[in-house]
């Protein structure tokens with residue numbers, strides 16, 4: 188009797204310590220500080236299986252298993268992988284420039300891998316206002332595609348910035364490709380981008396079903412026909428953002444009532460704040476029955492003054508989403524480059540059109556935005572990290588799987604030092620070999 192109890196116990200113990208060979212391996216990350224539920228949690232662990240974060244209690248009690256791998260994080264902070272809603276290119280690659288299929292894919296791979304160095308594990312490649320033929324060529328590359336330690340960051344779908352934007356707030360976009368109105372509503376949008384169409388005409392136009400790959404549309408709600416189309420875009424699963432716009436406060440609020448949930452690069456390329464008509468910026472102070480939108484902040488200290496960053500944060504901290512809005516020289520060493528049609532000079536943290544004082548766009552990295560945000564606003568570590576994780580995930584409706592560390596979420600993780608430099612990165616449960624990421628420079632001249 189006694190013997191059989193001992194035998195039974197030892198069988199149970201053996202079952203507990205030995206992993207079942209046919210089950211996916213389990214990794215436990217220990218000795219870390221975890222961003223979880225709006226807090227930095229110490230003395231806890233992260234459990235990963237099959238690319239997902241799992242609940243250790245269920246795992247331990249029901250499956251009676253111990254982890255296959257225990258990984259010591261040596262006291263680093265662990266945040267969800269960073270998410271970027273607006274980036275035009277990097278490492279010499281410009282998403283808005285069509286290329287032969289294989290060349291475009293090669294550039295995309297370079298960016299997908301390179302962004303991991305800065306903690307970005309998913310993002311929306313951003314396309315400036317373009318002609319239909321450009322959208323039709325580049326957008327099929329940018330549909331949702333899951334990342335991995337080898338292939339790099341997840342593509343969440345494109346952010347199309349324009350062409351339904353106000354020419355009076357054109358920024359660096361090209362005038363001749365702008366659309367002045369959308370009198371046929373959703374149909375106009377489908378035609379321009381080649382969204383998957385329901386109407387026979389739209390279907391005839393589109394040979395590729397995969398054109399349905401847009402995650403965010405930046406538009407100016409004051410253009411004829413745009414305001415009334417916002418609900419249709421939202422219904423199609425697209426996040427609508429107000430930007431490159433001259434909307435007054437009433438128009439901006441109506442856009443939010445219609446379903447707009449984001450403001451594109453707050454302060455840049457929009458109606459400016461006036462006390463009687465605070466314009467798009469005034470959405471930060473909206474009456475309480477109206478949901479206040481999220482807003483993108485270029486946190487390089489150049490495109491938006493640090494004080495403006497602090498004003499935005501102070502008035503609506505839960506809406507902050509840090510973006511780089513970077514151009515293709517981001518991630519390249521200092522020097523002169525031919526990027527598309529532009530000759531540029533990269534100096535420190537700025538890029539100029541060669542021989543001028545004109546800025547060619549931002550070259551900040553997302554991890555640097557996080558450090559700047561704390562410096563500019565004195566916000567907490569949790570708030571700064573949530574501005575590149577939870578907030579963009581919630582904006583994009585993916586907060587069950589991205590931007591959070593909880594059971595069921597994708598195991599996309601960034602390990603950070605106390606001064607918020609990226610030390611280790613996981614994508615879908617696999618550690619990235621950061622040293623192997625070589626984003627070879629484009630031809631210098």
Ligand SMILES: *[C@@H]1O[C@H](CO)[C@@H](O)[C@H](O)[C@H]1NC(C)=O
Pocket residue numbers: 435436437438464
């Ligand atoms: C905003 O513009 C609309 C259309 O021009 C106008 O009817 C409305 O009065 C304006 N609102 C404000 C607050 O200026």
Ligand SMILES: *[C@@H]1O[C@H](CO)[C@@H](O)[C@H](O)[C@H]1NC(C)=O
Pocket residue numbers: 361527528
């Ligand atoms: C870039 O240069 C090419 C060739 O000269 C030209 O066809 C194209 O329109 C230019 N693109 C832009 C954005 O200026």
